[in-house]
Structures are given as C-alpha cells and as structure tokens.
Amino acid sequence: MMPRSKLNLRLSQVKNRASLVLLILATLGLSGCAFKKLIYDRLDWVVMYQIDSYLDLDKNQKLKLKPVVTEAISWLKREKVPGAIGTIEKLEEAARRKTYDQNVNSAFTAEIDSIRIDLLKKYETPAVELLLSLTGEQVDYLAKKLSKGNEEIEDILKDKDLSDYDDVLKRQKKTLVEYYGDLTSAQNDSFFTTMRLTREKMELRLKERKRVQAFILDALRSKDKTRITTLIQTFRDHGEVWQDKEYVEYRQVAEKRWEEFLVSFHKSLSDAQWLHLQGKLMETRLDLLRMIGRE
Template sequence: MRRRLSALPLLVLLAGITLLTACSRLDLAYRNLDWLLTWRIDSYLDLNAEQKAWLKPRLDQHLAWHCSTQLPQLASWLDQDRADLAAGKLDAAHLMARFGDLRDSLGTVSSEISPTAAGLLQQLSPQQVQQLRQSMAKENEKLRREFVEPPLAKQVAKRRETTEERLEPWLGELNQQQKALVQSWAEQRGEQNRLWLDSRERWQAALLQELEGRRSADFPQRIEALLRDRQSYWSEDYRRSFADSERSLAQLLDQLIASASPAQRQQLGERLGALREDIAGLECATPAGEAVASRSE
C-alpha cells in the first residue's frame, strides 16, 4: 500500500536528503523556513478559525506541489549518489555540487510558499504580531542559552557529539580515525553558533519591521524578497563562516567515506536505498477544490 505524503515526512525528506542529514546548516535552514510553511505555526502564534480555513487548501496545494515536482528530483539525486558511492566518486566535489542543488531547492520552495506566507502575515492582528515577536524572542533566548552561552570548549564538544549521532545511522559506529576527523572539524567551526544566531535575529528583526506595513500593496513583494535574499541579512563574518563550513563539511564527509570499512560502505548504500524507497512509497495527494497556492487573496 502506498503511503500518503504528509507534512512530517516532507520535512524529514527535505532535511535528511542523502548524507546531508549530517549537515546542521541545512537542518537549521529548513527550521527557519518551516514556520512560514506553517508546519510549526502553533509554536509561534495562534491562528483563528478564519485564518485556519484560509490556510488549509493552500497548505494542501503546497504539499501536492512538492510531491509532484520536487520529490522526483530528490529521488534522482539519491540514484546518482548511490551510483557514485558504488563507483568511488562520492567525494568532496560531488557533495559541494549537491549543496548547490539543495540551495537551489530551498530557493524554489521559498518562491512557492511566499504568496501564502505573505497572505497569512497580512491577516495577522496586532495581538498576533506581538505574540509572534514574543515567541521568536523566547526561542532565540533558548537557542542562545543552549548554543552560544556555554564555553567554546563545550560548544565544540556538543557539535562533535551531535554530528557523530547524525552520522552513525549512515555509517554505523565510527572508528577512532573517523572520530578524530569529526573532532577536528568541530573545532574548526569555532564560534559559528554565535554568528548564526546573530544573523538569524537580524533577519527576524527585518521581518517584524516589514509586518508594520503588512497592509500595504507591495507587502507580498517585500516578503518574497525577504525570503529569497536571507543572506543579505547575514553579517560578513557569518557569510565567510557559512562558505567555509560548507567546504569543510564536504571535505569531512569525503574523508569519512574514504576511510569507511566495507561494512560501513554497505550500511551507507543501504541507507541511501531505504530513503529512495521511502520516496517511492509516498503517494501524492490531489487537493480538493481550486488550486490556490499561488494566490494570497
């Protein structure tokens, strides 16, 4: 029996495609977008009945769009990754290219959802905007306590631990050489947590500022630009750190694969195959009613 595509598997697929489950930056990127996709809207504010009724068909349409247009591309990437792994070509150059593919995919998703995001934001009451502001501040405070305030040595240790946990489902238990590679990578990332959170808060401040003019005619265009050009709100230090992080992650994964035992390579191949089967087992729903995903009225 084929399974219906739901929001949760969609986010899992987006964040976990191929080896990039180990890439925290992609997980964070989607976590920043998903409230606009409304998967976690209840974590930020309470929608009224009218807003929920307006949103539901649009959300259904977005899910159907992603299933029919984006999942085939993800499946194709997985097929290529498995073939390159078998041929010994799943290396840093391949992974850097895949990072570029995922950036493009994020841009496509952003363009798809921006009319709905703008339409929903235009409907917010002053009380809901204040609730959103408070929810963002509360979450950022929690993130700062967890990821920024601890001494750098503890941040590095947490980064190493989290990365090993994300890698083990793909490669099994890491050997000492592989653990040393992860430790070195975690140390190289330095204070990336602080740079990331500061840039996240800058973007959120810009969003909250735009919400003050949410009744204006050009609000949808401004929200689209805000979603599309997130990097324009990053600090110069974070831009450099992000680019360095992408390259170093590709190199880390390259080294881990090169040092993998036959059993680890087999597990990696099987894991890629299982994800490919999961995609094949998802059934694209056809939303009832008129397609409204591209309209915000």
C-alpha cells in the same frame, strides 16, 4: 543547504533552509512504519502543525492556509519528488561504488534549489498574504520561539570552560552516525576538532542568529508588503532571507568548515560505512516512492 544542501553531505544545512520539501524529507527520518504511514496520509496536517507552532495561527488564517498547503503538497509529489528520487538513486550508485561523486551531489543540490525556487514562485502570493495577516501578538509569539532557540548557546557561554558544548556536538554527530554508522576513533576526533567552536566564534554565531531574527521580526512588524515580499523572494533565490554582507560571510565560513570536514570524512569511510550509507539512501528513496504511491 550551502553550495546548497546535499543529501549525503549537507544534512545539517538542509534544516537551515527549511521549505515544504525539506520538512517532508525530515519527517522521513522518523522511525516506525505505522508512524510513517500516518505522515504520508496526513502530511497536510504535519505541515500545518509546524507552521502553527511558530505563528500561533487563528481559525481564519488556518482556513485560508490549509487548501494552499494541500495543493502545494500535491504539486510537490507530482512535479518535484520524482526527480529527487532519481537523483537519490544516483547517490546510491555512487555509494555502491564507494565514490564521492561531486557531479551527482551537485545535481541533488540543484534539485533542492529548484524545489525551493519553484515552490515559492508558485505560492508567493498566499505566503505574503499570510505574513501580512499576522497580528502583533503573533509576531511576538514567533519572537519568543526564535529566542528560545538561542537559549542553548547562551547557556553554554555562561560556563567558563564551555562544558556543555560537547553535548551539542554529540547531537550533531548523531546525524553522521545515522547515515554512515559508527565512527572510528580517528573520525570521531576529526569531527570534534573541526566542529568545536571557540568562545569568540560561538559569540559570533549567537550575534548573527539574533541579527537575522531581528531582521525578520522587523519586516513582519512593519506590515510593509514590499519588504515582506522581498524577504520571501530573497529566500527563494538565495536560500537565506537576508543578504546582509556580514551575515552572508558568516554563513559561508560556517558552511565551508562543515563541507571541508565532510569531504575529508568521505575519504576515510570503511566498506561497512559505505554500505550503511547506501542502505540509508535506499531507505529514503523507498520512503519517497511510497509517499507518492509508487511502491
């Protein structure tokens, strides 16, 4: 997340490749020191809550999963977060020099990929066991959650002029503003021009979302250990659960559009925006240091 996700370039796609570490990074964006301390102290609870919100786990499933999550978090803090911190420090230095450093961004991409790959190699067995244990009712619950996520696109498409789409783009823009500060008029126009989808492309997005969701749900309903294991391994190796040619091409086009905008966007940054980015990177690094007890 996606060449793969880059902290200062690929924020939206980090969410699309969610894993334990990415969930942790996302929680660091929540404001309030007291709340962050709660997150650090009860990270296992946060992860369990997120999983349960999609799968509606029963008591026995939670009892089996919780020690796995606790161990995975400890492993992550010990083995992976220190390397990510070092790379974020290099991103800070690049921002200090007001330079887009492709090598450093690639290094951070590799860090995120290695975390996902190693995490799923280490915990593949309990992950498969959890998914195999899901009841038909739990898979239906997941289906409803996934369908709920499609409603925004469906509602936009109901309007002849796609009038609600600007609200979606404004929310996406908040990510840029959070990390870079206020945008100039030219940057704002460039963002909306580049990221606004036509009706045809929005219909394609909805179609591909539904196709990959159907693929996941069908695999879970099959109770086929080989299919479910392959699903997890595919996500581990590629950052996507499905390698259908049409779906992969759709994802690549979407990612390319976002990356091309951001490469151009970095060339337009003001001194104040570079400084803002540097501060946000430092904040993230310090949050991660606190999380692993190295304040």
